[in-house]
Amino acid sequence: EDQVTQSPEALRLQEGESSSLNCSYTVSGLRGLFWYRQDPGKGPEFLFTLYSAGEEKEKERLKATLTKKESFLHITAPKPEDSATYLCAVQAKSTASKLTFGTGTRLQVTL
Amino acid sequence: DGGITQSPKYLFRKEGQNVTLSCEQNLNHDAMYWYRQDPGQGLRLIYYSQIVNDFQKGDIAEGYSVSREKKESFPLTVTSAQKNPTAFYLCASSTLTKNYGAFFGQGTRLTVV
Numbered sequence: 767e768d769q770v771t772q773s774p775e776a777l778r779l780q781e782g783e784s785s786s787l788n789c790s791y792t793v794s795g796l797r798g799l800f801w802y803r804q805d806p807g808k809g810p811e812f813l814f815t816l817y818s819a820g821e822e823k824e825k826e827r828l829k830a831t832l833t834k835k836e837s838f839l840h841i842t843a844p845k846p847e848d849s850a851t852y853l854c855a856v857q858a859k860s861t862a863s864k865l866t867f868g869t870g871t872r873l874q875v876t877l
Numbered sequence: 878d879g880g881i882t883q884s885p886k887y888l889f890r891k892e893g894q895n896v897t898l899s900c901e902q903n904l905n906h907d908a909m910y911w912y913r914q915d916p917g918q919g920l921r922l923i924y925y926s927q928i929v930n931d932f933q934k935g936d937i938a939e940g941y942s943v944s945r946e947k948k949e950s951f952p953l954t955v956t957s958a959q960k961n962p963t964a965f966y967l968c969a970s971s972t973l974t975k976n977y978g979a980f981f982g983q984g985t986r987l988t989v990v
Contacts (some may be wrong), residue, residue, distance in 0.1 A: 809981035
């Protein structure tokens, strides 16, 4: 069974204080790993797809990396508008399009 | 604009009543999904469909039903058999030809009283 574990559950940062969010996964043949951002009361917004170990993707202050067992979402010099819940999901080669999600990391960035 | 539309945004129902949540997409995606989100539990898959007139149960299908009569539409019915229906419901869609992940609607918050 595919599993995704995210840590920490919650993270409070001051503006400009860089940090990383972790996503550990077990899957029988990774087809893709996905990062989403979710604001309260809204649907998740797609951020990145990673396909193989060693791959990295960047978007503004966010950078996602992937190893064979985990992925990191690095946040550099965060701003208050980066406050949200960040979700990680995996897709296995055997289950076609089905995504398995972690429970998310709730990030709060204060001034 | 292309996207996924869920309606209504908020829904209140009395216990014992069936209720149908709407999901429409104009992205020409083959696959559509329904997820349920509860505090502290992440997103859990209820049903998914990869082609018209075919769908599969997800991890928590009991008490729910779906149909896929058109490519653009994937309505979810929450039946009276669902023991704890109050939750945030999210619909998503994806293409099967390229692995871009799933795109989500804005959700429907269902409250059963």
